[in-house]
Amino acid sequence: xxxxxxxxxxxxxxxxxxxxxxxxxxxxxxxxxxxxxxxxxxxxxxxxxxxxxxxxxxxxxxxxxxxxxxxxxxxxxxxxxxxxxxxxxxxxxxxxxxxxxxxxxxxxxxxxxxxxxxxxxxxxxxxxxxxxxxxxxxxxxxxxxxxxxxxxxxxxxxxxxxxxxxxxxxxxxxxxxxxxxxxxxxxxxxxxxxxxxxxxxxxxxxxxxxxxxxxxxxxxxxxxxxxxxxxxxxxxxxxxxxxxxxxxxxxxxxxxxxxxxxxxxxxxxxxxxxxxxxxxxxxxxxxxxxxxxxxxxxxxxxxxxxxxxxxxxxxxxxxxxxxxxxxxxxxxxxxxxxxxxxxxxxxxxxxxxxxxxxxxxxxxxxxxxxxxxxxxxxxxxxxxxxxxxxxxxxxxxxxxxxxxxxxxxxxxxxxxxxxxxxxxxxxxxxxxxxxxxxxxxxxxxxxxxxxxxxxxxxxxxxxxxxxxxxxxxxxxxxxxxxxxxxxxxxxxxxxxxxxxxxxxxxxxxxxxxxxxxxxxxxxxxxxxxxxxxxxxxxxxxxxxxxxxxxxxxxxxxxxxxxxxxxxxxxxxxxxxxxxxxxxxxxxxxxxxxxxxxxxxxxxxxxxxxxxxxxxxxxxx
Amino acid sequence: xxxxxxxxxxxxxxxxxxxxxxxxxxxxxxxxxxxxxxxxxxxxxxxxxxxxxxxxxxxxxxxxxxxxxxxxxxxxxxxxxxxxxxxxxxxxxxxxxxxxxxxxxxxxxxxxxxxxxxxxxxxxxxxxxxxxxxxxxxxxxxxxxxxxxxxxxxxxxxxxxxxxxxxxxxxxxxxxxxxxxx
Numbered sequence: 091x092x093x094x095x096x097x098x099x100x101x102x103x104x105x106x107x108x109x110x111x112x113x114x115x116x117x118x119x120x121x122x123x124x125x126x127x128x129x130x131x132x133x134x135x136x137x138x139x140x141x142x143x144x145x146x147x148x149x150x151x152x153x154x155x156x157x158x159x160x161x162x163x164x165x166x167x168x169x170x171x172x173x174x175x176x177x178x179x180x181x182x183x184x185x186x187x188x189x190x191x192x193x194x195x196x197x198x199x200x201x202x203x204x205x206x207x208x209x210x211x212x213x214x215x216x217x218x219x220x221x222x223x224x225x226x227x228x229x230x231x232x233x234x235x236x237x238x239x240x241x242x243x244x245x246x247x248x249x250x251x252x253x254x255x256x257x258x259x260x261x262x263x264x265x266x267x268x269x270x271x272x273x274x275x276x277x278x279x280x281x282x283x284x285x286x287x288x289x290x291x292x293x294x295x296x297x298x299x300x301x302x303x304x305x306x307x308x309x310x311x312x313x314x315x316x317x318x319x320x321x322x323x324x325x326x327x328x329x330x331x332x333x334x335x336x337x338x339x340x341x342x343x344x345x346x347x348x349x350x351x352x353x354x355x356x357x358x359x360x361x362x363x364x365x366x367x368x369x370x371x372x373x374x375x376x377x378x379x380x381x382x383x384x385x386x387x388x389x390x391x392x393x394x395x396x397x398x399x400x401x402x403x404x405x406x407x408x409x410x411x412x413x414x415x416x417x418x419x420x421x422x423x424x425x426x427x428x429x430x431x432x433x434x435x436x437x438x439x440x441x442x443x444x445x446x447x448x449x450x451x452x453x454x455x456x457x458x459x460x461x462x463x464x465x466x467x468x469x470x471x472x473x474x475x476x477x478x479x480x481x482x483x484x485x486x487x488x489x490x491x492x493x494x495x496x497x498x499x500x501x502x503x504x505x506x507x508x509x510x511x512x513x514x515x516x517x518x519x520x521x522x523x524x525x526x527x528x529x530x531x532x533x534x535x536x537x538x539x540x541x542x543x544x545x546x547x548x549x550x551x552x553x554x555x556x557x558x559x560x561x562x563x564x565x566x567x568x569x570x571x572x573x574x575x576x577x578x579x580x581x582x583x584x585x586x587x588x589x590x591x592x593x594x595x596x597x598x599x600x601x602x603x604x605x606x607x608x609x610x611x612x613x614x615x616x617x618x619x620x621x622x623x624x625x626x627x628x629x630x631x632x633x634x635x636x637x638x639x640x641x642x643x644x645x646x647x648x649x650x651x652x653x654x655x656x657x658x659x660x661x662x663x664x665x666x667x668x669x670x671x672x673x674x675x676x677x678x679x680x681x682x683x684x685x686x687x688x689x690x691x692x693x694x695x696x697x698x699x700x701x702x703x704x705x706x707x708x709x710x
Numbered sequence: 711x712x713x714x715x716x717x718x719x720x721x722x723x724x725x726x727x728x729x730x731x732x733x734x735x736x737x738x739x740x741x742x743x744x745x746x747x748x749x750x751x752x753x754x755x756x757x758x759x760x761x762x763x764x765x766x767x768x769x770x771x772x773x774x775x776x777x778x779x780x781x782x783x784x785x786x787x788x789x790x791x792x793x794x795x796x797x798x799x800x801x802x803x804x805x806x807x808x809x810x811x812x813x814x815x816x817x818x819x820x821x822x823x824x825x826x827x828x829x830x831x832x833x834x835x836x837x838x839x840x841x842x843x844x845x846x847x848x849x850x851x852x853x854x855x856x857x858x859x860x861x862x863x864x865x866x867x868x869x870x871x872x873x874x875x876x877x878x879x880x881x882x883x884x885x886x887x888x889x890x891x892x
Contacts, residue, residue: 257770260749
């Protein structure tokens with residue numbers, strides 16, 4: 091047995107490999123991104139034959155995994171919660187059809203949210219699609235549940251969802267583990283058009299089958315005593331009980347132990363849907379009031395369906411947005427204990443520390459693009475050359491272009507393009523030619539850019555699309571893209587250049603530029619504006635290509651240009667507002683801007699930015 | 711040993727995750743259960759970063775406010791921001807000039823809570839050794855000099871040897887030792 095500290099996402103990968111997962115697909119997204127790389131690490135160190143891929147998007151990933159599962163193999167598909175929206179089409183249909191081998195969908199939630207557009211609750215997607223779901227509290231449990239989900243999926247021939255929240259994904263825990271073995275099961279797809287290509291009439295039958303499966307699985311969930319359990323004393327009545335699942339279970343479990351409150355019984359629901367009714371009835375029957383702690387929405391509250399007894403979000407006892415941090419749960423429970431006149435918590439005096447910290451007016455640390463980031467240079471030029479445009483943008487590091495006044499909208503993956511055409515037509519209808527500049531990253535373009543671009547070309551929209559190609563999926567931790575043709579495991583795949591895809595979408599104006607050269611990009615922007623505005627023009631696509639400085643290091647800055655600021659600096663603030671490089675700071679001692687040489691990567695782009703020429707190259 | 715809760719904080723890029731890794735690994739080598747929570751994603755781009763670490767048996771990876779025995783801050787403002795996590799009688803280690811820390815407004819709170827604070831110019835120490843990115847190791851060295859629990863100096867130093875990539879090992883030890891010896 092080996093002892094090792096695993097990231098939660100690594101624990102999930104370990105559980106899947108222990109279950110003999112043969113096919114794994116994913117599209118990166120915080121907090122799910124490390125599951126596939128961690129699986130690849132195990133595949134390599136243990137000599138496993140698992141097939142792994144970064145798919146181009148979550149729907150593509152799930153379709154691929156589903157095919158493997160209905161050919162009898164064990165498959166898994168990993169994504170973040172909003173990725174599951176992209177895969178929803180597959181999800182709804184796949185559960186009717188069922189599987190042959192195991193299929194586990196791992197959809198990672200982001201209460202907070204820390205790195206997502208929404209706090210949506212995957213468990214509701216599971217309920218909507220009628221897919222059973224497991225909700226782990228710790229990395230160790232996530233590992234066990236990944237494996238359990240695979241077994242149950244195969245037993246009941248239905249996909250399972252594992253829903254770890256960010257505090258499981260990005261937790262670290264020591265685990266002991268043993269050698270992993272290959273699953274040698276062979277693919278054998280059996281044709282059965284009534285199931286695999288079912289028409290609506292057969293779908294009705296499949297829906298009936300699904301409902302039966304769910305009933306049986308709900309009964310099974312009442313017997314899974316290691317993930318669904320309570321600590322009621324038989325025959326005893328309680329004034330207050332707590333039902334908790336996922337990460338809030340971990341927090342309340344610690345709190346009840348720390349505060350030595352064994353007078354409050356706890357029902358853990360590690361498998362909340364289909365609801366293990368026998369267990370919840372038992373618990374509800376023994377308690378006058380029941381506090382429900384779950385993230386991030388009200389699935390358990392809805393399924394329990396007892397508004398008189400249940401305290402939670404619906405009754406206003408638990409906040410309806412944000413993470414249920416241990417101190418939040420402590421406060422909620424503390425207030426309920428007082429309300430029900432039960433023994434209160436012994437509270438430590440905190441001398442108003444929350445307010446004290448507020449009063450300190452600590453700097454708000456908004457995330458910024460890294461020093462040397464090529465996106466910063468692109469945004470600077472875009473804003474300079476097309477100041478009156480509506481700037482539609484997208485999901486990735488470059489969302490941070492909003493700090494530079496060069497991002498006005500961020501809706502969802504691919505919406506830079508679809509919203510650009512939407513804005514164009516909305517104004518055009520009134521006879522106004524509204525300039526629009528869309529920015530989208532390379533990986534996001536491959537994910538969901540093409541359908542929108544085809545649509546925009548077909549319907550004669552006019553805008554400039556700048557594809558910010560940094561040759562990597564940066565925000566989520568440097569995964570390769572189809573553009574560079576390196577696959578998930580580092581092997582060589584076929585590179586599909588952006589230019590080729592863009593051309594295939596019907597674009598006639600495609601130009602590449604290095605955004606570090608702001609003059610060249612500015613000149614190109616002017617050409618693009620002319621093209622967009624001319625009667626026989628169209629959509630202009632500029633590919634602003636420069637490697638990510640984090641992923642490519644020295645290679646990304648081939649010519650090192652050390653810079654300093656002279657006393658010509660008039661503190662006009664232009665560089666801070668329009669360029670916002672973390673290496674540029676206001677030096678209070680000197681009363682002007684200075685360079686933090688520890689952060690500067692010597693890209694030299696700021697030389698092209700300062701209006702008074704106060705940033706100069708340091709002579710060799 | 712009783713459970714020990716730690717909070718490690720600073721700014722994205724300061725090596726909070728590496729520091730977490732060293733403490734977690736040192737705990738593992740001592741046979742302690744470890745559970746912790748990290749910041750990934752967008753916040754890492756220069757934002758506030760905080761790591762929670764629990765040594766001993768626990769379910770939740772998050773440290774509850776007022777229950778941390780130790781707070782290690784690589785940046786002064788982040789120390790103030792995370793002050794609510796410290797338990798009464800807890801210890802604060804911060805990268806700051808000794809005569810400039812803390813701000814007057816927090817002194818009464820720290821006194822009432824019995825919080826012991828230690829300021830040390832870790833970044834300056836690391837910079838002087840030509841390793842501006844190793845503020846984390848300088849502060850760990852300083853921490854090791856003052857505390858024998860939950861880790862001794864030797865345990866932490868050995869873990870740094872084990873965990874550091876080859877090309878950084880010598881340098882990491884140099885900075886750690888400088889923090890320890892100061």
